[in-house]
Amino acid sequence: MRYALLVYQKPGAEEALSQEEREQVIREYLALRTEPGMTGGAALHPPEMATTVRVQDGKVIVTDGPFADSKEIIGGFYLFEADNLDHATAIAARIPAARLGGSVEIRPIVSPP
């Protein structure tokens, strides 16, 4: 089964870490990329770098910033192939954001018809 692991980070959580701790966190994120079953993913630039696009009445409206002002910021995602949800959960639990005040949302990926 294929899953998207959406990584939500608590704002400021990583900034509050020491240099050493932050480097450790980065190592963990990178190591997960080579986890068996990991098929893709990406780290995202922070929300200040985001651009939001809407189309209203045929007009394309472009604004600076993320879609929603939310407590948690989506920092990236992984694409993971697992036997079952428990397997995906075990991987998600190792994502640093989950223990640093954020969370990981596991969404099953729709299979192509």
Added chain:
Amino acid sequence: MAEKAPVEQVFRDQWSRVVAALISYFGDFDLAEEAAAEAFAIAAQRWPSDGVPDNPVGWLVTAARRRAIDRLRRDRVLASKLRLLAATEATDTGQGEDEVDDTAIPDERLELIFTCCHPALAAEAQVALTLRTVAGLATDEIARAFLVSAQTLKRRLSRAKTKIAAAGIPFRVPPPDALPERLAAVLAVIYLIFNEGYDRAPELATEAIRLGRVLAALLPDEQEVRGLLALMLLHEARRAARFDGQDLVLLQDQDRSRWDWTSIAEGRAILDGLDWAAVSPGPYTIQAAIAALQTEERLNWPLIAALYGRLAELTDSPVVRLNRAIAIAEADGPAVALAIVDRLDLPEYQYWHSTRAELLRRLGRADEARAAYQAALARARTEPERRFLEGRIANC
């Protein structure tokens, strides 16, 4: 599901075993349930006249599998969705309903229970799914017991089954490292069903006890499972005496002859059978021990207080600390107890106020007692409780 008949008992016992076997085989809850229901319906027609087969589970699973395979053959879309085309291609061996596959059907009820109580499912979904597939209650019965419409309940079940399939919730007993937490979730579901049933829907309390027995038989080494069963039996035993007509009767005033002494004996026997030295008792076991002590002729308050103390350490619950204070009031007097109660942060909890009131009353502080009873009254949720508190206020 089944008609009321002498074979009814066999049905209730075998429903979950049959459903579990079918889910394991086909990987789909709906298909399993429908096929099981059809097989049970046929059995309900045949068995009263033909007699119950030697291997009822084998008969039912075989009959259900054939029906499910027939259905998959007719519904190719469903079959491909479930990736079961291979199963449908398997040739019908031509077995009649009564020619049973003699290989033993493995008992996968534990797999079923743990799947129903998976944390990825919403709590109310866990409860509904457990009652439907493990206890075998009809959706109407479940809806009535939980005061929701049948439609709401059906949607809840449907969403849960869809989630299981879409999110890949595995049909299995959790591995050893996950088992303690997952078992705690199962026990919580069973206890929730019991508590829902205790006041409003007695058949739910009965179901919860049945589930407890099934789980205790399947997991004989898990002390907390038996602890929970004992707790439910001991509570259930006193149900009849809790009310005198419409009036609430406190434990110390209850007519003990109205207690179910068979259930009490069973609860006590379970506790006696536990090895208290081997494994540190868990919360359900401790609560059961307290409940057992409360059935004694003379209550051992210091021991009850000590047990509540241990429970408070495990659960860190202010409500438990409140109950401990009540026991301490009996053992060491109201002043000591009041000091404890006043330190608890439970301003919206009805029983915090009523406990304070009782202690103040015993200390002769009538005005403060009355005020505390008023506070409890403002938070009371049932008529009998309101009347009881009004009575107390009048007598202050």
